[in-house]
Amino acid sequence: MLYKINTFKIFLSLIIANLFLLGATSAFANDSTAVPTTAENETTAITAEHHEAAHEAGAAHGEEKFNAGKMILEHVGDAHDWHIAGHLAMPLPVIIYSEAGLDIFSSARFEHGHATYHSDKTNISYKLEENKVVAVNEDGSVKEDLTASFYDLSITKNVASLLFSLVLLCWIFISVAKAYTRNPGKAPKGLQSFVEPIIIFLRDDVAKSSIGEKHYKKFMPYLLTVFFFIWINNLLGLIPIMPGGANLTGNVAVTLTLAVLTFIITTINANGHYWRHVFAMPGVPVGVLVLLTPIEILGVFLRPFVLMVRLFANITAGHIIALSFFSLIFIFGEMNTGAGLGFSLFSTAFTVFMMVMELLVAFLQAYVFTLLSAVYFGAAVEEGHHEDAHAH
Amino acid sequence: MNLVKPEFGLIFWMSVTFLIVFFLMKKFAWGPILKMIQEREESIESALNSAQKAKEEMAELQNNNEKLLAEARLEKDKMLKEAREIKETMINDAKEAAQKEAQRIMAEARNSIQNEKMAAINELKNQVALMSVDIAEKIIRKDLSKDENQKTLVATLINDVKLN
Numbered sequence: 001m002l003y004k005i006n007t008f009k010i011f012l013s014l015i016i017a018n019l020f021l022l023g024a025t026s027a028f029a030n031d032s033t034a035v036p037t038t039a040e041n042e043t044t045a046i047t048a049e050h051h052e053a054a055h056e057a058g059a060a061h062g063e064e065k066f067n068a069g070k071m072i073l074e075h076v077g078d079a080h081d082w083h084i085a086g087h088l089a090m091p092l093p094v095i096i097y098s099e100a101g102l103d104i105f106s107s108a109r110f111e112h113g114h115a116t117y118h119s120d121k122t123n124i125s126y127k128l129e130e131n132k133v134v135a136v137n138e139d140g141s142v143k144e145d146l147t148a149s150f151y152d153l154s155i156t157k158n159v160a161s162l163l164f165s166l167v168l169l170c171w172i173f174i175s176v177a178k179a180y181t182r183n184p185g186k187a188p189k190g191l192q193s194f195v196e197p198i199i200i201f202l203r204d205d206v207a208k209s210s211i212g213e214k215h216y217k218k219f220m221p222y223l224l225t226v227f228f229f230i231w232i233n234n235l236l237g238l239i240p241i242m243p244g245g246a247n248l249t250g251n252v253a254v255t256l257t258l259a260v261l262t263f264i265i266t267t268i269n270a271n272g273h274y275w276r277h278v279f280a281m282p283g284v285p286v287g288v289l290v291l292l293t294p295i296e297i298l299g300v301f302l303r304p305f306v307l308m309v310r311l312f313a314n315i316t317a318g319h320i321i322a323l324s325f326f327s328l329i330f331i332f333g334e335m336n337t338g339a340g341l342g343f344s345l346f347s348t349a350f351t352v353f354m355m356v357m358e359l360l361v362a363f364l365q366a367y368v369f370t371l372l373s374a375v376y377f378g379a380a381v382e383e384g385h386h387e388d389a390h391a392h
Numbered sequence: 393m394n395l396v397k398p399e400f401g402l403i404f405w406m407s408v409t410f411l412i413v414f415f416l417m418k419k420f421a422w423g424p425i426l427k428m429i430q431e432r433e434e435s436i437e438s439a440l441n442s443a444q445k446a447k448e449e450m451a452e453l454q455n456n457n458e459k460l461l462a463e464a465r466l467e468k469d470k471m472l473k474e475a476r477e478i479k480e481t482m483i484n485d486a487k488e489a490a491q492k493e494a495q496r497i498m499a500e501a502r503n504s505i506q507n508e509k510m511a512a513i514n515e516l517k518n519q520v521a522l523m524s525v526d527i528a529e530k531i532i533r534k535d536l537s538k539d540e541n542q543k544t545l546v547a548t549l550i551n552d553v554k555l556n
Contacts, residue, residue, distance in 0.1 A: 077395060078402065095401075152401045159405045166413045173421035180428035185435050199425060220426055221418035229410070253398035257406040316395065 068327035080107035098150035161246030210374035234362030250315035259308035270380040
């Protein structure tokens with residue numbers, strides 16, 4: 001346990017170190033672009049800029065200047081189509097529920113944000129604005145109040161990825177369960193032997209040690225589902241093309257739902273001992289209790305909140321770093337094709353390094369989320385010992 | 393910032409689908425898997441326990457066997473010893489008996505010889521007496537008044553007596 005946390009800290013420090021490295025290289029990039037403008041006279045600077053712009057226009061086929069931040073945010077965010085390769089993307093259904101009724105149509109109608117779609121049924125015109133569906137007027141301006149009032153239940157890239165991962169999860173584990181019932185008492189085979197050590201690890205080292213022999217069985221299905229859900233989605237997030245590519249576990253809505261589920265299960269199963277510790281810590285004088293109780297109550301909500309933020313931040317940060325290394329290739333490429341090519345070697349090496357680390361982080365974050373959930377459940381069902389109560 | 397703003401749609405789909413999958417998995421995946429793993433662990437444990445028990449039993453059996461063997465060996469030695477003793481006593485007894493018998497037979501033989509001897513002597517005595525009487529008769533019958541006669545008579549008598 002202690003050892004696990006230490007490795008986790010090492011990973012975290014590695015990530016931070018990488019961020020510094022990234023900052024340093026970006027600064028270096030800025031300096032090198034700045035050099036010709038300051039060192040040489042104005043005319044040459046202008047011609048250089050002009051030359052650069054022309055070169056860029058030729059290379060990028062008239063596309064706007066490469067914006068790393070925008071690209072990264074688009075990649076870690078949600079979308080209404082699922083990018084496959086190049087300009088090929090799978091359109092996904094848009095589902096909008098408003099007071100006027102339900103509208104279901106393909107996201108292909110937006111033509112990648114270039115067109116508006118008018119629904120005759122509800123008489124609302126929709127448009128994509130920064131990957132979000134908004135209601136618009138005839139002239140194309142956004143109807144803020146209507147946009148705020150409808151519910152966007154679209155099957156976005158994340159939702160499609162969610163459905164895919166859940167089907168995958170069901171398929172894997174129901175087939176494993178079948179393998180168990182087909183030859184009971186036999187040694188595991190294939191996929192079964194891959195997942196069994198993990199299941200046993202979660203049962204013995206996470207659930208049993210955190211919750212205790214008496215109650216752990218009740219929480220096993222949730223812990224196992226959460227662990228494998230997070231792990232599979234972390235791994236799918238690392239695959240750059242469909243069916244991966246969605247940053248599902250790095251999406252705050254998903255981690256929020258998971259954290260809320262952990263919170264609900266903790267609260268439902270909490271016994272008197274748990275609440276006594278929250279509202280009136282035994283063995284603490286009343287004066288201190290006035291201070292302590294609000295902190296404890298806050299802690300009840302803070303714990304799932306931290307759970308939510310940790311998973312979201314870790315996975316998103318990993319994606320951002322990997323994407324940043326890729327972006328560096330294009331940033332250098334815009335300056336000079338040779339620099340871009342040269343840097344691509346460095347970038348690829350670092351991205352591979354990041355990916356390997358992300359593979360570990362994928363497992364680690366799933367483990368941490370599951371372990372902390374188990375620890376919270378353990379606190380909720382812990383039986384009160386009088387001597388123990390004073391020790392807290 | 394959109395990144396940290398949870399979207400309603402995703403929360404909705406996540407809650408609904410995750411819970412459905414959770415209950416599906418609980419019933420069709422985790423239930424059987426955990427049950428089977430536990431059952432297998434228990435069966436392995438019981439198999440190990442019974443193997444341990446069998447091993448102990450074997451050891452005990454071997455101990456018993458050794459004890460039995462030792463006892464048997466002792467018994468055998470005892471029996472052999474006894475047999476040897478019996479043999480010796482039997483031989484001794486037989487020897488003694490034979491000696492006694494021999495002595496008895498000898499004594500009997502000696503007795504019978506003595507008896508025969510005595511009988512023979514008695515017989516001889518009787519014969520001598522008879523002969524003496526016969527002689528006396530003959531002497532008496534003849535005129536024994538003359539010396540000559542007497543002498544011839546004695547001579548003839550003595551000739552007659554042939555000590556057989």
